[in-house]
Amino acid sequence: MKVKESYFSGLSEQIINKAKWSRDKFVVFNHEAGTGKSTRTHQIIGGMTKKQSHRVLYVQRFLKDDELNNTVKAINRNAGRKVAISITGKDTEKGKSTEVFERSQVICITHQMYIQVCKGEHQHLIKDRDILIIDEFPDLLEKINISNYEIGLLWTECRKRNVPAIEEWAILLRDLIDEGNVANNVMRFTDFSDGKDQHYEPMIKSAIKKLDDKNSKIYKGILKESLQLTKNGGFLFEEGFHTFNDNRQFVLLKNNIILDANAAFDYRYKLYGKFDLHEKEKMYDYAKDTLHHINVKTTKNALKKFEKFVQEALKEIQLEGKTGILFVTEKANVDKLEKEIVQYFSDYGNSLSEIEGNLKINIKIDYFGNLIGVNHYHDYDAVVLLKTPHYDYLTYALTYQYYMRLTGQPVENVELFEHEIVEAIRKSTVAGEMYQAIKRINRDNSRRADIYVFADFQEAIDTVVEQLPNIQYNKKDLEEKQNTGRHYDKTKREKSTKSEKARTILLEAKKSGIEMMQKLELRNLLEIKSRGNLTKILDKLEAFFKEHGISQTGQQIWFHDNLKDFEYNKLCESA
Template sequence: MTKKLTMKEPLSQEEFKEEYRKKADILKDFILNRESGEDKIHVFNHEAGFGKSRITDEVLQQEILNARCTGLPENERRFLLVKKFKKDVLQSEETISSGGLFRNDVLGITAENWTDGAKWRFRKEQLKQFKVLIITHSRYISMCTDEEERQALMEGRHTLIIDEKVEFPIYSFDERQYDKLQKHLPKPAPPLLYEITFPLFQEMRSQKSRTNIDGKVRFNNEILICSPKLKNKELLLSEMRNLVDKNANLKLNDRSDAYKILKALENLYGRKCLFNGDKISSILEHHKFLTLKNNIILDANGEIDALYSNQLSDGFESKRQTKIIYHDNCEIQHLQFNTSKTSIVKLEEEYFSKIINLIKDEHKPDDKTLIVMQKRFVMDDNKRVASFVNRLYKEGINSVFLGSEDEEKKYNNESYAVNWFGNLIGKNDWKDFNQCWIIGTPLLPMDTYILNMWQYTGKINWKIGREVVKKEGVQQFKNKDLEKIRKGHVVGEIYQAIKRIQRNHHPKAQFFIVNNDSDVFNKVVKHLPNVQVREPIDLDIKSKKTEQDLRV
């Protein structure tokens, strides 16, 4: 049974084409003719599956074709295009240069040609000849702290176009990071490891003992501020890097992990940080948006993600785009159960058994089903399959394409795909799938929402209210702005996940969302015009363990 909502009249094919053309023309105008100013970024929220990345590539391609083939006056603007992944850089380079015909006008920067190969990092003047430079998000972030790189890639450029949300790094340390670092060092663990980490653990113990005026421990209900310090930081960290360098048994990925942990230690000591539970985190003040005279972000979550809100910062200006993809042939259902990581772990066996049976019941022979949840249940730190995938295999589901951080891994016509939040945006491997199950809730550590706000506003406010409360098993902020950011992130991640399937203008799909937050579910529905809403189901999962089992 489906619930009837207020329906909009779907666009005819001709109406759709006309609306699509109008929206493409608006984006083109902002790329070629408008100026945001260096203190502003225009945010375009074209819905997922609209084709905003393709339109941008085609606008830049046509601009070069006009200049080289028609004799029309050339637009003097130089463009910097920022793409999420290396493969996107190469794909855009191929499109914008018309298959390589105009290689002298377009250059995609990758690790292979930046410091190696063509060594473009050292050819600053020659970089200026290119009409379009294309870089990854990671290189855009690295420019924040590398003035030479920033000058080489931005000097003389007019328009910045960032495709998808930028995720600036957050530096954290906890016991898990300690264990990782210890594994990457010679055995037995050197005293130096204790020396460089002891002040952080000492700070954590100190924060856990802090109380309010009523004598209650504060860290249970508040994100606290701390300032860890390490004497002779540079010398000790340099000695630790030498130990990592000399460990010939380390694999490349393990060595990279060790360097990342040492980088976190470098950035945590001597800086104000946030303490949350058992973890200390902070950010670099330099990690904030770099701009040109004209700045554009393309993000389907532009309307959902409160980080772009002008109530938080006047650095963003929304160029809101109405939706023109209707979901008359789609159904969505809310399955009520708390799917935070903590809740799933407590009832893992019962939950996985029930949800897999429901997935199998809905999956018909010709269906393609995408399943999305938290990474820890899909793949462990050693890139081995984790508990949910093992349970799928046990239940006889073997045709499974597993999520991967390897850009080269390709979908091979499997009936099921399992992936995790944070590993979906910008990927189209599941564009022809017709079912999507969201069986986990994409929650971030509470301190991350605060740090993200500071990164996006460019202002660090240590006085902001950081108190948290627990409602229906989920932590929420008392501060309204932070709670909007937290909830917007959850809604946006779910929206992006379900829009990985049926990436066309007439989708026909079934969506299933498992969580215990009806407000989040309703907000997702709001972004799927005309979707048919099935009656909700309460999964009513109870532990099979007896009271005696729990005592043991």
């Protein structure tokens, strides 16, 4: 289906007409994914340069696959001359002349470079620029974590250097952790900017200035993170403090535009008054397409019980008549998924490429977080989402904190899966990842597409369905096929105690070469809800720990043989 030029008339007017410009807000357009918003924007910018001298900073998400240079070529082609250049981190490292930037009417950079501009770097890129156009949401959140282990390192170093003020800070953090060890499902917010805690910020700044030798790099880093904690407050959770870096502030020019197909349902746009959404109608009708929702838990723990999940999932997929099928999973699971697909279709070949040839269908695997803006699968007519694309819950909570602080609003404690705003962020983020993955295929809506979603997050799926007008929605349950373990010999299961399982898991982790494992990860693998029950198990393993060079500090389990000498020495000092 060809998209009418008038669909982008509002965007064109916003770029060209100075009467529409605003210095203090982002005008956000949510043109439907697959309608060619990026291509049309390049055309508008190129055409504008023929008649007007407005200077543009264009920001896009990716540098890979030469995408930044392709954007430059597209703008120059539409301008009929060279008006655009690209700037990357490598260009700034080489000391490229700023005169080149200043002469160019259009500069194209990545989101990462824009973030650096928001930190106060590379200010020559915005000098005398008029228009800022950002393709996809610019996420400025930089998470900071100060663990119990790092607090121990800080305390050790301060005692060595005789800095009692910082020793006091480390003890305060330790005391707060001890006090907060009651509720496992609540992220308790602590504000250090009021009353009796205000004096810590100048003390930490003073200590940072004194740490100027090369051996103090780690401790200086912990102090800088502590400074962010004193300014912004943070969540106490799983024996650590979590906050964000506030040195990233949105940079705006005379005219500021964001292009984001998710904008109408991405909850972050509702949290900041400088986002002004100009909502666009949907262009495509999906009545010929089907979304197959297979209701099944896809958490790590659930899939461990469901050993043949991929094999069962593949049985649900109809390949007949399809030209291309895209499988989407998490990054860490890509290779494993390919092996399982090859195993399932082994009658058709010994490799994915051989199977593709014999089935006469393109089969590709990609992962969440790698798909926004990707156009490689535009003519595929089936997509399979085999994982619910969750971030860790702290990401949602810290996003909430970031925007509350940005807008001067109070931050509350966050109860997991109960806090209204955090849950809205979580739902819209998961829905956004799903929607973007789905819209990688059948980009022009000219084919009949089948969409398979294996997940149990109904609210997120409902949001996705709302983005696909008139789509046929079918739901079925795959829960009954999960391995509950009921058919196993009960006596054998009882012999496999939690302690024995813990030994096996820890030895496998040590063998893999990792230096440290979080206790929370071990708890999840053992399917233990209570932190206290895990402590009882670990206490029984004292002799086992000594035998295999394993120790525990705070919420971490360390494998000494895998540690670098420096880290091992520091661990011993903090023990």
